[in-house]
Amino acid sequence: xxQLIHVEQLYRYYGDHCAVDNVSFxxxxxxxxxxxGPNGAGKSSTMQMIxxxxxxxxxQILINGIDILDxxxxxxxxxxxxxxxxxxYRELTVNEYxxxxxxxxxxxxxxxxxxxxxxxxxxxxTDVGERLIGNxxxxxxxxxxxxxxxxxxxxxxxxxxxxxxxxxIQIREIxxxxxxxxxxxxxxxxxxxxxxxxxxxxxxxxxxxxKLVLNDSIExxxxxxxxxxxxxxxxxxxxxxxxxxxxxxxxxxxxxGHRYRVFHDKDKSPAxxxxxxxxxxxxxxLELTSERRSMEEIFIDITTHTPIVEEQxx
Amino acid sequence: MMAFVIAGRExxxxxxxxxxxxxxxxxxxxxxxxxxxxxxxxxxxxxxxxGLEDAPGIxxxxxxxxxxxxxxxxxxxxxxxxxxxxxxxRRNRTLSLLFTAPVSMAEIVLGKYLGVFAFLLIMVGMxxxxxxxxxxxxxxxxxxxxxxxxxxxxxxxxxxxLGLYISALASQPTVAAVSTFGALLLLWIIDWTGTTxxxxxxxxxxxxLLRHYESLLKGLVSTTDLVYFLLFITTFLVxxxxxxxxxxxxx
Numbered sequence: 001x002x003q004l005i006h007v008e009q010l011y012r013y014y015g016d017h018c019a020v021d022n023v024s025f026x027x028x029x030x031x032x033x034x035x036x037g038p039n040g041a042g043k044s045s046t047m048q049m050i051x052x053x054x055x056x057x058x059x060q061i062l063i064n065g066i067d068i069l070d071x072x073x074x075x076x077x078x079x080x081x082x083x084x085x086x087x088x089y090r091e092l093t094v095n096e097y098x099x100x101x102x103x104x105x106x107x108x109x110x111x112x113x114x115x116x117x118x119x120x121x122x123x124x125x126t127d128v129g130e131r132l133i134g135n136x137x138x139x140x141x142x143x144x145x146x147x148x149x150x151x152x153x154x155x156x157x158x159x160x161x162x163x164x165x166x167x168x169i170q171i172r173e174i175x176x177x178x179x180x181x182x183x184x185x186x187x188x189x190x191x192x193x194x195x196x197x198x199x200x201x202x203x204x205x206x207x208x209x210x211k212l213v214l215n216d217s218i219e220x221x222x223x224x225x226x227x228x229x230x231x232x233x234x235x236x237x238x239x240x241x242x243x244x245x246x247x248x249x250x251x252x253x254x255x256x257g258h259r260y261r262v263f264h265d266k267d268k269s270p271a272x273x274x275x276x277x278x279x280x281x282x283x284x285x286l287e288l289t290s291e292r293r294s295m296e297e298i299f300i301d302i303t304t305h306t307p308i309v310e311e312q313x314x
Numbered sequence: 315m316m317a318f319v320i321a322g323r324e325x326x327x328x329x330x331x332x333x334x335x336x337x338x339x340x341x342x343x344x345x346x347x348x349x350x351x352x353x354x355x356x357x358x359x360x361x362x363x364x365g366l367e368d369a370p371g372i373x374x375x376x377x378x379x380x381x382x383x384x385x386x387x388x389x390x391x392x393x394x395x396x397x398x399x400x401x402x403x404r405r406n407r408t409l410s411l412l413f414t415a416p417v418s419m420a421e422i423v424l425g426k427y428l429g430v431f432a433f434l435l436i437m438v439g440m441x442x443x444x445x446x447x448x449x450x451x452x453x454x455x456x457x458x459x460x461x462x463x464x465x466x467x468x469x470x471x472x473x474x475x476l477g478l479y480i481s482a483l484a485s486q487p488t489v490a491a492v493s494t495f496g497a498l499l500l501l502w503i504i505d506w507t508g509t510t511x512x513x514x515x516x517x518x519x520x521x522x523l524l525r526h527y528e529s530l531l532k533g534l535v536s537t538t539d540l541v542y543f544l545l546f547i548t549t550f551l552v553x554x555x556x557x558x559x560x561x562x563x564x565x
Contacts, residue, residue, distance in 0.1 A: 014564070048410075051410075051413075051414050052413060052414065052562075053410050053413045053414060053562060054562060055562050055563045055564075072416075072418070073416045073417070073418065074416070076414060076415060076416040077416045079414060080414075081410065081414040083407060083410045084407075085406075085407040087406075087407055087408040087409070087410050087411035088408065089323075089327065089406075089408060090406075091327060091330050091331065092327070092330075096326075100319070100323050101411065101415075103319045104316065104319055104320070104411070104412070104415040104416075104417060105415055105416060106316075106416060148411070
């Protein structure tokens, strides 16, 4: 089986409140899945369930083909998890802590040192090995958390908001690291920072009020972001019926003065033909730009108009 | 066995904080003083009881009271050692490290328990050194000493298991410490009303930690007492596993 994670019809109730509502998805090797959603959408609950920290109300989770509810020990061997707050013991040094984590995950003694060195190098911790975790900055503690998650080279790495509280340089380094990890492992990453997903993920999922409202590859999302409208501005008053009749134009919407928004078919942009017409008619072309929807807009669109998108997804 | 890895870290962490060292130091000083007082008392008494037939020996007059006092003092101290076990990990959100690692709940609980139990064994070891020092100057009833050691070990094992369970219940270490102390003290004195009451008294008497501890200290190693302690320990360990599993089932 090539699927590293297989989640099927996952439900989680807290009392009457449904935090995760029928979530299903798959993750394959080499994929980095970005898990997006506003606060309280159910991201962390889903991740905790994947990592066996929380029992689902119903549903199935397979890690590398092993059911985490039936065989938690075997499944957890394939898992590395960094929760929202890095689970570090402040009174231990980085080396002591990582050695303890390695032993917990059953790394044999002779390989422990190598695994330790490798994880420290990848997370840039080589210089702070002998320092107490409690004395490290938030960014370094976060790195220790990541080192702990990748120490035993698990098949699946789950990172809950790994860049929270880091400075811009560290964020860049961590993203670099995540991309690198994505080559050999399956990575799930939760965040509410949209550019992060654009930059480091191959798959995107948006979760809202416990429901999965979008599950797409990053290319698919780019497709959605691609404009289906142009902004046109002319010096002189154009002949609107003639503009509307240009091949591909669906609708004209007057903005202000001689500015118009031109809606067109998604896959055929009339920009070139519009320019020709405007120039040849002597209306004076001042502006012709294609509009791009930002990821923020899609995100807000999806999370505020859930019912509409649900229909599309169905 | 993963439990030993967890126990090892637990013990290590204990010694990294000044708490463990100060507890060891304070207990040793106080008990040494009591030991000395008991020794003085024996010296004074020695001349008077020398002529008696079937006179109480040095073990009865020094060792048993010493262990009796140790039990009471450790009743005060053990909650301080057990309070952090789970409640602090839950507070610092480090429990998820254990939950994600390939270890079962039982191993986590057992690991925590063994860690603190190992520390208590060190304490018992240091307390035994005092009566053993009497061997330099005279004889000692080693059988009785062994019974006393067994009694203290079982008692502390019981304290620790109850403490562990309450630490799993509480969200703050201090709350765990106070509740553990309260519960232990109640179990200690629960037979105070039982001595006068009729039928109910029997049950309360059986439930009392002190009763079983004292009978072991007398050198009477009976199965009733052993079973009582073993049941006590197992019950609270199983309850702890359940409580921890609840964290996963629902919050």
